Amino acid sequence: MDAEGWTRELGRPGSVRELGGVRVSAVRCPALSLTGGSAGPYHLALLLAGELVLDQEGRSARAGREDLVLLDGGRPFRLAFTAPRNTVVTAHLPVVPGDPGQCVARTLSGREGLGALVAGLLTGLARDTTPYRSAEERRLGVAVLELSGALLDSGHSEPAPAPLLPRVQAYVLQHLGDGRLTPDDVAAAHHISTRYLHRLFQRQGLTVAAWIKAQRLERCRRDLADPRLAHLPVHVIAARWGFAQPADFSRAFRTAYGISPSCFRGRSLPTNSARAANDSRLTAQQTHG
Structure with missing residues (x-):
C-alpha cells in the first residue's frame, strides 16, 4: 500500500506534507480493518487518539495513545483500528535502518527518549502549515x-x-468446551484474517481444525481415565470438551487411540506402572495418528 492509498483507505485526511522522499500525513478514522502487503513504503504510525492492532511477520503489536508502530507496506499485514475514533500521524519512509523484519509490528513508546522526539517532530509537522522551500x-x-x-x-x-x-x-484451550468454536472465531479474537491464522499453524506442520480436535480428544482421554469422574457418562465428558454428537466423538476417539471410549474407560489398571505404560502407548498412537 503506497502513501496515497494509506490516506485514502483510512479516512479523512487532516494534513499531508511532502518532504522530499518522506511524506507525513495525519488522518482521522472510525473503527476499521485493513489488509495489504504487496508494495509500498514503510509506515511509522503515531497514535494521537484511539487504538490500533497490527499483525505482521508473525507478531502482533497493540498501540495506544502516544505509541508508535512500524508497518511494512511490502509484506502481508492486517491493521485494525479498534476505537470508535482514531487519529494517526504517519511518516511514510522509503527505507528503514538495519533489518526491517526486526522493526515491524513492535510497539514503541512516544512518551520518552527518542520516541518522544520522533512523536514531537511528527506531530509538529502534521500541524504546521508553513510553506517551506x-x-x-x-x-x-x-x-x-x-x-x-x-x-x-x-x-x-x-x-x-x-x-x-x-x-x-x-x-483455543480456554474455549475448548465451546463446540461452536471455529477458525473464524479464533482469528477474529486476535484481529487477524482466517487465512493468516491457517498460515501460522501451517508453519508448524499443523492445521487449525486438527489441532483443536486433538486437544479436545486428549482432554476427553484424561477425564475418562480419572476415577474421580467415573460417575459421568461418556457422552457428558465428550460434550464438556466440545463434542456435541456422541457418535462423532466415538469415531474420532477410536481413530486417535485405537479403542472405543467405553472400552478405554473399562480397562482395569491394577498398578501405577500399568497406567503409565498404557498412557504412554496411547499418547504414541495419538501422535502417529
Missing part, C-alpha cells in the same frame, strides 16, 4: 528519516513481544 522540505525529510532510524535501530535491543501462535493456542 524545496530545500527546506528535503532537510526536514532527512531529519524525519534520521530520527526515526535512530528510534527503530534502538528498538532492536528491546525484548521481542510474545509470538502470536502460542497466544492463539492458549485462547
Whole structure:
C-alpha cells in the first residue's frame, strides 16, 4: 500500500506534507480493518487518539495513545483500528535502518527518549502549515528519516513481544468446551484474517481444525481415565470438551487411540506402572495418528 492509498483507505485526511522522499500525513478514522502487503513504503504510525492492532511477520503489536508502530507496506499485514475514533500521524519512509523484519509490528513508546522526539517532530509537522522551500522540505525529510532510524535501530535491543501462535493456542484451550468454536472465531479474537491464522499453524506442520480436535480428544482421554469422574457418562465428558454428537466423538476417539471410549474407560489398571505404560502407548498412537 503506497502513501496515497494509506490516506485514502483510512479516512479523512487532516494534513499531508511532502518532504522530499518522506511524506507525513495525519488522518482521522472510525473503527476499521485493513489488509495489504504487496508494495509500498514503510509506515511509522503515531497514535494521537484511539487504538490500533497490527499483525505482521508473525507478531502482533497493540498501540495506544502516544505509541508508535512500524508497518511494512511490502509484506502481508492486517491493521485494525479498534476505537470508535482514531487519529494517526504517519511518516511514510522509503527505507528503514538495519533489518526491517526486526522493526515491524513492535510497539514503541512516544512518551520518552527518542520516541518522544520522533512523536514531537511528527506531530509538529502534521500541524504546521508553513510553506517551506524545496530545500527546506528535503532537510526536514532527512531529519524525519534520521530520527526515526535512530528510534527503530534502538528498538532492536528491546525484548521481542510474545509470538502470536502460542497466544492463539492458549485462547483455543480456554474455549475448548465451546463446540461452536471455529477458525473464524479464533482469528477474529486476535484481529487477524482466517487465512493468516491457517498460515501460522501451517508453519508448524499443523492445521487449525486438527489441532483443536486433538486437544479436545486428549482432554476427553484424561477425564475418562480419572476415577474421580467415573460417575459421568461418556457422552457428558465428550460434550464438556466440545463434542456435541456422541457418535462423532466415538469415531474420532477410536481413530486417535485405537479403542472405543467405553472400552478405554473399562480397562482395569491394577498398578501405577500399568497406567503409565498404557498412557504412554496411547499418547504414541495419538501422535502417529
